[in-house]
Amino acid sequence: MRAPQRIAVVGAGLAAVSACDTLRAHGYDGDLVLYSAEQGLPYDRPPLSKDVLLGKDRREDVLLRPEQWYDDQRVRLREGTVVRAIRPQSGGVELAGGAVETADRIVLATGGTPRALPVPGGDDPEIRLLRTWEDSLRLRERLLPGARVAVVGAGLIGAETAAVAAALGCRVTLVDPVRVPLAAAVGDDIATVLHDRHRAEGIDVITAGVEHVERRGGRFVLGLSGYGAAVAVDTIVVGIGIRPATQLAQAAGLRVDDGVLVDINRRTSHPAVYAIGDVARGVGRRTRHEHWEAAQRDGEAAGRGILGLPGTDAGAPWFWSDRYGTRLEAIGTMADAERTVLRGTVESGAFLTFGMRDERVVAAAAIDRTRDIKVVRRIVDRGIAVAPAELADESTDLRSLLKR
Secondary structure: OOOOOEEEEEOOOHHHHHHHHHHHHOOOOOEEEEEOOOOOOOEOOHHHHOHHHHOOOOHHHHEOOOHHHHHHOOEEEEOOOOEEEEEOOOOEEEEOOOOEEEOOEEEEOOOEEEOOOOOOOOOOOOOEOOOOHHHHHHHHHHOOOOOEEEEEOOOHHHHHHHHHHHHOOOEEEEEEOOOOOOHHHHOHHHHHHHHHHHHHOOOEEEEOOEEEEEEEOOEEEEEEOOOOOOEEEOEEEEOOOEEEOOHHHHHOOOOEOOOEEEOOOOEOOOOOEEEOHHHEEEOOOOOOOOOHHHHHHHHHHHHHHHOOOOOOOOOOOEEEEEEOOEEEEEEOOHHHOOEEEEEOOHHHOOOEEEEEEOOEEEEEEEEOOHHHHHHHHHHHHHOOEOOHHHHHOOOOOHHHHHHO
16 A cells, blocks of 8 residues: 555544554654543543542643644644544545545544443433543532442542542542452452442442433432442443444445454554454454553554554553552453462552463552563563562562563
């Protein structure tokens, strides 16, 4: 294929900005257009459930790049511009108003949309979801001292939102059908400590599914499965995952299966179209990686792929979550491990769990052990064989294992 004259990036999250950055850093000199459905400069999303919700961060505090960067990198940011369709065969993108703009390569960075509660009443427009800047601001208005708030879903977003609501003085109920959320990702020990912390902070934790939602006397009432009483609250926040925004890809005839299917260079089933971030799923990968670093690396991979540069090994996925003044960090997923090894004590509140398979570490998770997790990540990526006893022994310098 000939070198692209114009590249259209649809979406304006971290993956999209990372792709633009990579293209320019590796010498791309053509026209580069970034289509954003939202108004304003692109911003980072992790703070939305943390310091933005707390009222600490302003919009300018969470920008992915300052305004000058777009001029310096010659990235044409099209704010408030919705792409209605992509036309890879003819080389163009169709905008909401009907105009068609040319594009030799198209990068889909459309992300995902929060899942609504799939129960009667779950589509009430006053139920809060959290994905955008405006979502965070609207929710913040509800989190007043003494307000009764139900958070449905105790994964990363739900847990962080519940922690913020409690810090703001709300009376919080956290609902999830799983007894120990996140155990498959970070292991039972760490997941249990994290989930128990909600109760220690005064949150009412209920293990149940939501059967229906209704309004009574100005409040929401949640009917829960296997739970004797209904729960009445002022506000409901739902954090049960996202659906990849694959509509443009499907309409264009691209291969889609729980995300737009891509190769190592993030190229889709059409050679002129790439997909990155939450909307993309690598062929052979069981799940999409909906994490900050995965989005950044996807953008880098697509930028290199468009320019015909060799791909790079991203290594094991890494993610983090902050709540109650502590930090969770995880590498890989514990679902890939045959057994786990503990380093430190659960009682200390700051410990590390290794997931092992065939004498190699394939995953790890830690609470407040940032220095250790950085070393362990290199051990995982290098596939270094390690004895479980060495990992468990706090006197063993993990850095020494890298010399093997």
